[in-house]
Amino acid sequence: MAALDLLWKDSHLADGSVQEQGGNLVRNYGGSYEFRRGKGHNSRQFEPDYNDVGWSQSLVGVVHTHPYTNRDNDGASFSSSDLASISAEEESQTLNILRSGDMTFVVARTKEFDKIVARYEADNNANGLYRAMYDCYENVFAATEGTYKEKIEVAVRRVCQEFHLEYYEGRGATLTRVTGTDVP
């Protein structure tokens, strides 16, 4: 996806510093897709604007990048807050897409995940799910040996497994599902 290549390139500033970039993947009324580049930044972090959709468009996914000044960390997947935030996203926004280095990562919502959200909401505990996902990630990250991005990868897979999200990753245009609802 050319938009991802551009976001990744723009994540590296001329002075050598880095800045997360991102935007929204939207579906047009006719069924085609379009990428809307976002402007929101809070220091290094990309702040999604879930309301940035055009007339007759609907939000399908939020896209962002993970650039690092230490290029050894390129290729690191989603953060704990990236995944936990899915608990507060609309059901109709099914995708979170991330680019780091030559890797693209996608997390997709499932009906099972929607049911977990509904359960927490029924208990009047919407924040409880955020906390549970965040803690699951951080506990696995802390307990895992390896490089920064290896630890992240293990944590992301565990959270997706536990909370029934589908997880895809790959280089270029080919993504492979690495964790999903029917993976034992």
Ligand SMILES: [Zn+2]
């Ligand atoms: Zn992130």
